[in-house]
């Protein structure tokens with residue numbers, strides 16, 4: 001691979017303005033004179049306006065890429081004094097826009113080194129030396145010793161090198177730049193009789209890179225040499241005469257360099273033998289010119305050079321562009337081979353020197369001939385080997401040529417690919433974010449689906465429970481209906497009995513009324529007879545007075561007669577005989593006895609009736625006593641029942657307390673579950689973190705592939721499932737027990753209510769005012785709608801209606817009772833009232849009773865119809881519910897199966913919907 005040579009023209013100063021170098025049309029060839037003279041075709045020529053940055057990126061940057069990848073590289077700055085060499089290399093006043101600072105910055109940010117695996121290591125050392133008048137000076141020696149005492153040595157391992165040269169390890173671009181600037185400042189700065197020392201000195205800055213890839217056994221070494229050559233104007237001087245003017249050592253490096261370059265350009269083949277040993281510069285840079293190195297020369301040109309000098313510079317540049325180098329990747333095998341050859345050459349050299357020292361001249365010649373022969377043979381063998389290597393090298397060179405050709409494209413492509421890479425990495429990050437989002441969404445959806453499934457399962461369970469409850473309630477309602485029907489029948493029977501009683505009473509009442517009429521008539525007769533008797537009595541009294549008057553008259557007459565009988569006539573004889581008198585008396589007072597007899601009979605009848613009444617009252621009093629006793633017993637029983645009811649209510653409260661305790665326990669369990677879950681997750685995180693940490697040192701495989709994590713997670717899930725299953729079973733058992741107890745309490749409550757109702761009805765049937773039957777059963781009914789089913793609520797509503805009806809019935813019965821009581825009152829008031837009015841009020845009462853009977857019957861019939869319609873509606877609702885449950889049960893089951901398939905995992909049944917929601 002030829003050495004690349006590029007030209008850079010310094011901007012013109014005032015005296016130089018208006019002059020320009022002669023260049024070809026394409027701008028790459030520079031001539032000393034039109035139509036003849038020296039010329040050089042540069043790979044690229046940077047004009048006066050080109051910045052150092054541009055020179056760097058077009059010339060040095062590709063070299064730095066191969067350097068960081070493991071090849072030796074070299075940048076040579078060549079040109080006459082004041083052409084801008086130092087400006088190009090280090091700039092002005094610590095300017096960073098110069099090749100060396102830019103190169104250091106680039107190396108530390110080089111893509112290859114940046115893209116190395118985290119396990120790879122790389123290090124960079126910097127060394128600087130100056131060759132001035134064939135004296136080597138270590139520019140990085142800060143020990144205070146004489147730095148210009150360095151010797152060149154050679155060994156198989158390192159080839160030619162400077163013994164004791166300082167190599168400073170640098171860890172950052174700033175570190176490297178400051179080290180370089182310190183070294184640069186130590187250059188020989190004195191001005192000599194032959195001009196400034198810098199014009200005759202060569203400064204070599206060498207950067208050695210060592211890359212140890214984690215996947216490779218041996219490290220890769222590569223070196224970058226940046227050579228600032230002495231002013232090239234001396235090449236224009238005559239070599240044979242110049243040493244009379246200057247010290248011969250002063251320009252030796254430059255002249256030997258030009259000679260070596262010329263030799264190299266003349267023999268482009270690999271079997272050339274070049275004498276590098278004439279100067280220290282050529283010895284130390286033999287790899288850069290004709291060796292294992294990729295070299296680029298920047299030829300700095302002033303805008304107005306002297307023709308001779310320009311010609312010498314152009315000639316040297318032209319020769320340099322013909323020099324062939326053989327750069328290879330410094331892998332372990334290449335290095336080993338080179339070391340082997342170096343060792344062999346060194347051994348031969350040693351041997352020949354020894355032999356030359358011991359033998360005589362003739363023998364020495366023979367020996368030398370033999371040695372030459374041997375060397376020739378060896379040379380042939382080496383050539384064979386070399387040819388093979390060269391064929392390989394040719395391929396490599398071809399590839400390198402292609403690479404060089406496509407280098408610019410590659411660099412632009414590299415930039416483009418970098419941009420693409422950035423874009424792709426951005427897209428990748430976006431994709432990762434999107435993937436994470438999708439994963440989160442998936443997990444959320446999965447969770448939602450799981451909770452939905454559990455919710456549906458719970459719903460099914462609830463529906464099944466509701467169905468059972470409905471069936472149970474339907475049966476209870478049927479039983480209730482039966483009871484209500486029975487009650488209705490009983491009421492109807494009672495009503496019939498009442499009606500018959502009423503009829504009987506009406507008949508009795510009519511009989512009584514008839515009797516009353518008769519008695520009234522009789523009483524009227526009696527009153528009439530009494531009147532007539534009174535009249536008779538008055539008449540009798542009058543007749544008595546007449547009698548008395550008559551008696552007095554009679555007695556007067558008798559006296560008169562007696563007085564007169566003295567004449568022999570008795571008074572009795574004067575009047576009518578005694579029988580006539582009896583008949584007369586009988587005729588006068590005969591009715592009075594009859595009346596007395598009748599009165600006596602009536603008195604006897606009254607007495608009999610009074611006795612019978614008294615007996616009846618006594619009998620009723622006894623019955624009343626018995627009834628009171630019975631009522632007292634009933635009241636006692638009622639009190640017992642109330643106590644039991646209160647007991648059951650307190651039991652209900654206890655059960656409620658127990659329920660709240662259970663709920664509390666459930667909460668505690670949930671809390672414990674959450675804690676355990678958190679602990680598990682922490683364990684998993686720790687475990688994953690530890691695995692990731694251990695995975696970083698490449699000793700363990702990644703955690704995702706490790707079966708232990710899966711086992712760990714599986715066991716964890718198994719634990720959670722089993723714990724939850726057992727807890728759910730416990731809770732289900734507790735809930736079942738609670739439900740049973742609730743049902744028992746409800747049953748007891750219902751029994752108590754029924755017993756209470758029967759007792760109350762018994763008391764009510766007695767119809768006594770003294771005994772309080774207590775409040776309606778609805779007062780003791782459970783009103784909490786949460787605890788009641790629909791049927792129970794309906795039952796309670798019916799109970800309320802019944803209580804209302806009972807109250808109404810009681811009012812009416814009261815009215816009837818009042819009506820019954822008012823009858824004797826009316827009867828007793830009959831003598832004072834008119835007979836016609838009494839009849840009217842009775843007919844009014846009868847009408848009211850009839851109306852009440854009809855309305856009660858109608859109410860009862862309506863109630864019955866309502867009850868039947870309600871039961872029918874309840875049956876229809878139950879049937880609908882049954883149908884709905886049957887229909888949706890199948891659908892829910894199908895849905896669950898589908899969701900299970902979709903989720904792909906078995907949903908732990910142990911998780912309650914509540915826990916999942918939480």
Ligand SMILES: Nc1ncnc2c1ncn2[C@@H]1O[C@H](COP(=O)(O)OP(=O)(O)OP(=O)(O)O)[C@@H](O)[C@H]1O
Pocket residue numbers: 009010011079080081082083084085086087088092196198199230231300
């Ligand atoms: N491309 C450039 N742009 C601006 N100024 C430049 C450029 N090249 C060189 N110069 C200027 O030219 C002068 C000489 O440059 P420089 O010292 O680098 O030359 P030189 O070849 O290194 O000389 P010497 O061999 O004596 O060191 C400096 O003042 C420098 O600033």
